[in-house]
Amino acid sequence: MPPEDPSGTPAQMSARTGLSVVLAGGGTAGHISPLLAIARAVAEAAPDASLLAVGTATGMETRLVPAAGLEFATIDRVPLPRRPTLDLVRLPGRLAHAVRQAESVLERAQADVLVGVGGYVCTPMYLAARRRRVPIVIHEANTRPGLANRVGALFTRWVGKAFEATKLRHARLVGMPMRREVSALDRAAARPAARKALGLDPDRPTLVVTGGSSGAASINATLGASLGALAAARIQTLHITGRGKAVTGGDGRLLEAPGYHQVEYVDGMENAYAAADLILCRSGAGTVCEVAAVGLPAVFVPLPIGNGEQALNARGLVEAGAALLVRDSELTPDWLTREVLPLLGDPGRLDEMARRAQALGVRDADRTMAQMVMEAARG
Known part of the structure; x- marks a missing residue:
């Protein structure tokens, strides 16, 4: 200083x-x-x-x-x-x-x-x-x-x-x-190294999904049921399930699909932010502010319990056109296919959302x- x-x-x-x-x-x-x-x-x-x-x-x-x-x-x-x-x-x-x-x-x-x-x-x-x-x-x-x-x-x-x-x-x-490490992140410059470190394809559209360090059962379930649609659209997904919240199939084994990567935790979310073209996540205050600071387009799924503050946290980015918001009960495989897949296929719209997010970031x-x-x- x-x-x-x-x-x-x-x-x-x-x-x-x-x-x-x-x-x-x-x-x-x-x-x-x-x-x-x-x-x-x-x-x-x-x-x-x-x-x-x-x-x-x-x-x-x-x-x-x-x-x-x-x-x-x-x-x-x-x-x-x-x-x-x-x-x-x-x-x-x-x-x-x-x-x-x-x-x-x-x-x-x-x-x-x-x-x-x-x-x-x-x-x-x-x-x-x-x-x-x-x-x-x-x-x-x-x-x-x-x-x-x-x-x-x-x-x-x-x-x-x-x-x-x-x-x-x-x-x-x-x-x-x-x-x-977050506030000074240059996503474009850090993307190649971040995707390599996380085992992701350097060139495929990338969706990061997280419910936070504790995970979110509803988000995990919806994503698990959407793997086929994501794979068909050639979208790779980094699914951060939360500690102790591994998502498995009927046989008890971890879910598998082309382009799907499941981890319980990422040490250093700046790598996930850099790797992502879009993030689907809760809208806790820290997450909302970090997403804005790094200029990352987002789909927010506010926690459905409490005093409604997570929806209020997300309001500024949503109203600015930097993010989407969906209620927890409305986050279904159909909604994801209808709203998220077209967004990931539209680089111009993602770039504009990123610009608007970063303009609001502190x-x-x-x-x-x-x-x-x-x-x-x-x-």
């Missing part, structure tokens, strides 16, 4: 103050991925800064955060009961205990700034930071902000959001912090959030 003025570069400030940044978030990859991207950008902007990530003992962060090389601490998980139960009676005591734990974490870290990205861990961390007068920086990844970030936004003016439509106090559009959100951290520390 270039210096802004002689007295205020992030690196100089870090050397001068021993900047300590605590980052809170977890539960799902949708929270952890932006947290790690922000941490990386802060470390680049302020190389002498100390970084500590805080989560709960039951979330994915227990594995992903240490694997990324970050120091990690935990506090108790305090979910908000959705129905009147004994847990609701116990809530004040549990929350008070978690806030005390959070205060202890901030004190031990001598925190100058708290960065929160959402999840159960953030509410007590925000309350503790408020009590200790530690500046708070928030990133909201979803179109509908979670309760923790709605609480935290009451205490700060440093709030970033991934989607323009998100309604959150003091929030400004910054995009989605993501790994540089590729520097991690750096913007790091700069917000520096502003909060100074302010």
